[in-house]
Amino acid sequence: MNTATLLLLTRPATTSAPTGDAGFVEAEADAPHVNVMDLGVTRGDGFFETISVVDGHPQALEPHLKRLGHSAELMDMPAPDTDVWRRAVLAGIDAHQREHGVQREIFAKLIMTRGVEGTGIATGWVYLDTGEDFTASRLGIRVVSLDRGYRHDVAETSPWLLQGAKTLSYAANRAALREAARRGADDVIFVSSDGYALEGPTSNVIIRNGDRVRTPQTDQGILAGTTQAAVFEFFEARGIETSYEHIPARELAEADALWLVSSVRQASPITNLDGKDFHVDAALAAELNTYLLSRTH
Known part of the structure; x- marks a missing residue:
């Protein structure tokens, strides 16, 4: 049984020609739609966002x-038509609910590519479906640190590497997760070649020491995290100081608590990093995830 909802964008970019419709059309989610010469398929040349619903x-x-717009700018692609994408997401949610009812957790994936090679016309779609069950990972995960192979200042020295853009080129991230599995772990924290903590393949890192919570700052080619921002709000409301910093990787082992946080999984406390066990405050982890799942902004 197909549980997904798909909307194809007829006007994904501000440069798209007028189409006479809302800028998107609903389509069969399990039917073929993408051209085999689309640069998103042949080159991973595009970007995406995943939104928890x-x-x-x-x-x-x-x-x-x-x-989404920031990724387009970094990749020299036309700016997404924000109004069209917003309406498509909301229409997709309505369509999904009409077909399947209101579900506790689903996700909306927004994808925009450079389009079919040689046309200069962007391709875009919004795909909605039920996500996997993250109950276990919200209780705790085992993590390993892996060298990303870049210096922490790579976004400044080599902007063509597109660090900080949420590109479709995820082969290296998937390879890192397979390496983690080979080492008996669930996830990864990337470390720069000059020894700074960065981010996970699909997540941001949160570090707590007493009444201070930090995350690696985004000028290191790190994707600015929407869930990470909400986590900071959670702790700030409890009088805990938050900050963005350049954090030496060695300080991870000195933390009182660590989390990996992302839009659909929410907050996963780290139970073990590179063989070192970390105590997990189960009540705090549950409270944090309840807060993240209850956001209305």
Whole structure:
């Protein structure tokens, strides 16, 4: 049984020609749609966002749309038509609910590619479906640190490497997760070649020491996290100081607590990093995830 909902964007970019419709059309999710010469398929030349939809509400929709535009800018692609993408997400949620009812957690994946090679016309779609069950990972995960192979200042020295853009080129990230599995772990924290903590393949890192919570700052080619921002709000409301910093990787082992956080999985406390066990405050982890899942902004 197909549980997905698909909307094809007829006007994904601000440079797209007028189409006479809302800028998107609903399509059969399990039918073929993408041209085999689309650069998103042949080159991974495009970008995406994944939005958690909880009880019918898209979480952090505007920050995700802003980040969509940032990826386009970094990749020298036409700016996404934000109004069309916003309407498509909301229409997709409505369509999904009509077919399947209101579900506790689904996701909306927004994808825009450079289009069929040689045409200069962008391709875009919004895909909605039920996500996997993250109950276990919200209780705790085992993590290994892996060298990303770049210096922490790579975004400044080599902007053509597109660090900080959410590109479709995820082969290296998937390879890192397979390496983690070979080492008996669930996930990864990337470390720069000059020894700074960065991010996970699909997540941001949160580090707590006493009444201070930090995350690696984004000028290191790190994707600005929408869930990470909400985590900071959670701790700040409890009088805990938060900051963005350049964090030497050696300080990870000195933390009182560590999390990996992302839009659909939410917050996963780290139980073990590179063989070192970390105590998990189960009540705090549950409270944090309840907060993240209850966001309405």
